[in-house]
Amino acid sequence: MNLLRHALSIALPIAQLVASPLAQAADFVVESPDIREGDTIDARFVSNGFGCKGGNRSPALAWHNPPAGTRSFAVTVHDPDAAGGKGWWHWVVVNIPVKAAFLDSGASSVAKAFPPGAVQTRNDFGRAGYAGPCPPVGTTHRYEFTVWALKVDKLKVDGNAGGALAAFMLRDQVIGQARITANYGR
Template sequence: MAFTLTSPVFSNGDVMPQAQVYSGMGQQGGNLSPPLKWEGAPEGTKSFVLTLYDPDAPTGSGWWHWVVVNLPASTTSLPEGAGSGRGGLPAGALEVRTDFGTPGYGGAAPPPGRVHRYVFTITALDVPKLEVSVDSSPALVGFMVNHHRLASAQITVLYGSGTKSP
């Protein structure tokens, strides 16, 4: 079985629903992390890391919207709002600082102009825990993930000028 990441509220290539768009910075969204489900993790998976990244942000290095580490290997889904303070993150999971400057989910918030890609990635790791804190940078998490990655699965959704959210 292939390692896959899915959501009941969008599919790969869809426009991000308004419920998942940021609330602020000129955006009028719900800022709720989406419900996500994954299956087919490789043998030897000891934990997962979940990220949301915008490679099109005009920063020269993209924009990290959500970083969740230390998801137990037994975890196969997250409910809507789990990264938005509504509960649903499993015991031991940790949200680290995003490019908004705080931990937690931050939805799509592109500046006026072109459509941006928002890439949700679940990565299976060969270690039960990454030794990071809520103040760790997404770059540090990425460095550690790349050393312990077994497999990754992604969904990319779109948002920006000219898109219409469902």
């Protein structure tokens, strides 16, 4: 028993040293009354264009237990199955103040719904704001609704930045992520 205790006393500090910041953020959670992990996305949140006839409404998202050191948040919606495996950015919101803990349903289309300072960048459709799912006919894609906990107060991007640029900058500043992955096909 003493040998086991000794081994654990050495192994635990080493494991703590090599654990990534994302691993330490295991308690960080995102929830939504509008979308559920693994479920099909409701028509209210699907694009209204490109052959799709949805409501194009951004879903409500709420997050809890961000990792220590969080100074701001970002929210993204990404389709990893689109564009030949490179993915497609449907929504990117950056510079959400650390005191914020949710975005209401439909927030993307109501400027006053965002916390002061938050910025929607351009999605891969070329416009700022939310653009719902609309995969090619005969396919089902995954959509990752992610809240990013960041170690900076603000990213140096504005509403003209594209989703890929904003995501590149997010990856450099992230200390935790919480995600819901849902599906949509037609």
